[in-house]
Amino acid sequence: MDQLFITLTSGIANGAVYGLIGxxxxxxxxxxxxxxxxxxxxSTLAIYMALSLHGWGAGIIVALVVAVAFGALSGLVVRETLIRPLGQGKLFAALVITMGLSIIVEHLIGQFWGEQPQRFPQLIEGTVTVGNSNLLLQDLATIAIAACAVSGIAxxxxxxxxxxxxxxxxxxAVTAEILGINAHKVARIAWALGMALAVLAVFLYAPKTGLTPVxxxxxLFRAFAxxxxxxxxxMYGAVIGGLIIGVLDNLAAAYISASFRDTFVFTIAVLVLLIRPQGIFGRQTFERV
Incomplete structure (x- = not known):
């Protein structure tokens, strides 16, 4: 029972990260x-910058604030310089641009910081003993911070x-423009806010895995799931879906096989989507032909 509690808590912490990114x-x-x-x-670039700041003597909270601010600013810059000039309806072009940008940024990270994994400091060191098992305080901090972030967004x-x-x-967007809402301003805020949430998620997750360019x-794959x-x-579905994936992932690794954890998780996800293609909280839409 103690091990199940640890597994579920760790899964919720991982799922909170997936949910923030989603x-x-x-x-x-x-x-x-x-x-x-x-x-x-x-987001990874922002966290590497935070790691460098921390190495130069900045506190971990200061590094977090700088990383989140940099992530928000980078989202704003990408939207204004690469996405907005495409105009409306250029979804495939935007997809290619963001994928190409991802490759470029990963290469720059590897060139500047190297390809080898680097340790990232925890927000809170230590563990809490539950029965015969130890629960990381970092996991509890991840759950609490993610809950506060999601509550703020709500x-x-x-x-x-x-x-x-x-x-x-x-x-x-068309109706909003008619009502006097500046859709471009909203888009800028959305890109900044989305990137800030992703940076926060990586900041919470990196201490468990270390940092690499990829x-x-x-x-991201699990966040998409x-x-x-x-x-x-x-938006609620993205958070709850991320939590479900995180818990299923940990349960599969602990009680089935770590080698088949993704197979198990995505099999469950596919079965749910076969029954409800729009997702658990998505809305089904109809098109008149």
Missing amino acids: LGLVIIFRSTDVMNFAMASM FLFTRTPLGAAMRAVAES VLAPI GILLGGLTS
Whole structure:
């Protein structure tokens, strides 16, 4: 029972990371119809910068704030310089650009910081003993910080004029423009906010795995699975889908086989999507032909 509790808690911590990344992806997608495949590498770049700052003597919290700010700024710059000039409807071109940007950033990281894994400091050192097992305080911190971040996003979207504007643009950018909402301003905020959430997620996850230029590749893959499971158009679905993937992943590794953890998780996800293609919280849409 103790081991099950540890496994579930660790799975929730991992799922919180997947959920934060998925939430960032969905916020950008719903506001601009662009799936940012460069999010992983851009976030990793911000975390490498944080690692360098910490190595030069900055506190870990200062490094976190700088990394999140850099991630938000980089999202804004990419949107304004690479995505916005494409215009409306250039989804495939935007997809290719973000994938190409991801490769470029990963190469730059490898050239500047090297390809070898580097240790990243924990926010909170130590463990808590549960029965005969030890629970990382870092996992508890991850769950708490992710919960605060998601609560803040929920407040933003449901209780503020900016959130109402972002929801309006997500429903229909054309209608939002008619109502006097600046869709480009909303898109800029969405890219900055989505990237900030992704950087926070990597910051929480990196102490468990160390840093490499492609550290987020499998994490992004699982975040996408969480998005599809929860519903591509649902922000709540992205978070809950990420949590489900994280828990299933850990349970499979602990009680089935670490070699087949992804096979088990994605088999479950595919079965759910066969029954409900729009995801658990997604909305089914109909097109009149």
